[in-house]
Amino acid sequence: MKIITVTANPCVDRTVYVKELRRGATNRVDRVCESINGKGINTSLVIKKLGYETVAAVIEYMDGDSVYQYLSSVGMQCVYVPTYGRLRVNTKVFDTENSCVTELNCMGTAVKEGIEERLVEMVSEHLCSGDVLIVSGSVPPGISSVFYCKLLTKAKEAGAYGILDADGELLLRGIEGKPDLIKPNVDELSRLCGKSINSAEQAAEEARSLIARGVGAVCVSFGGKGALYVTADNSYWADSPEVVVRGTVGAGDSMVAGFAIGILEGLEPEATFKSAMALASGSVSLDGTQMCDRELYEKMLPLITVKEI
Secondary structure (H helix, E strand, O other), rough: OOEEEOOOOOOOEEEEEEOOOOOOOOEEEEEEEEEEEOOOHHHHHHHHHHHOEEEEEEEEEOOOOOOOHHHOOOOOEEEEEEEEOOOOEEEEEEEOOOOOOEEEEEOOOOOOOOOHHHHHHHHHHHHOOEEEEEEEEEOOOOOOOOOOHHHHHHHHHHHOOOEOOHHHHHHHHHHHHHEEEEEEHHHHHHHHHOOOOOOHHHHHHHHHHHHHHHOOOEEOHHHHEEEOOOOOOOEEEEEEOOOOOOOOOOOHHHHHHHHHHHHHHOOOOOHHHHHHHHHHHHHHHHOOOOOEEEEEHHHHHHHEEEEEE
C-alpha cells in the first residue's frame, strides 16, 4: 500500500524574510529560501521523510526548472504528464517581527486540452486497493473544477481512500466525489458554507452537515489556535503547541501527511489526529517550506493533547 499525491500546479516557492513588512516602503530582506514545491509535493516529502512509500503525480512543465529531476534527486518516485511552459513562482514574505506570512501566488501556465484526462488516466493506473490518494492545492488554467471529483471517484472505484485539500470551486465540486477526508482551514470552510465560521462549535456543525452529504471526516485548521477533527461518531479538538514559528506554508500539507499515514496504518481517530498535529507543528518551526522529519515529529508528538468535545 502506498500514498499517491497529485500536484497539478507545481511551483517554485520563494520565501523572503524581513524584520517587519512595511507597505509602500523599501523593505530590507534578511534571507531567502527557495525550493520547488506544491501542496501534494510537500505532503509527499513529509511522507518520505517518515519512511513511507509515496508517489508524486505532477504536471511537468518542459521549460526551465524540472519537478521530475528535483524529486528524483531526493529519492522520490515521481510520475508526470509533460506539457509546454514554465513553473509558476510564488513569493512568500515572512514578517519575523509579527510571525505572519504574506503570500503572492501566481495562477500558473495554462495547459492544453487533453492534459487533464491524461493526468486522471495516469493516476488511475497507479491506484490499488488500500492506497491513499491525496488531491490538493490549486490547478492551472485549462484544468476543470471537477478534476478532483474525477480523481476521487477513481479512487473509490479502485478501493483506495481519498483525501481532499482544496479551496473554492475545487473543494465544492470535489466533495461530490465523496472523499474520506477533507481538510479546509476555517476561512476555506467559511467560503464553502457561504457564511462566517467563528468558533469550533460552528465548524463542527458544518462538518457534520458535510459528513451527512457523504464526506467521511472533516478536519478544520484554525491556524495557531489549533484544529478540529470531526468524524461520523466523534469530534476532537487539539491546541497548537507553543513553538517558534519560522514558516507556515507547509503546515497544512504536513497535517494531511499525518492523516494519510494514520489511514494507511489503521490508527484510531485520536491517534491519527495527534500525528497530524505533531507533523504540522514541526513544519511551522522550520524555515521556508522545509518539512518535518521523523526526529522532529517524535519531539512534537508528546506536546499534542487531543480532547473529545
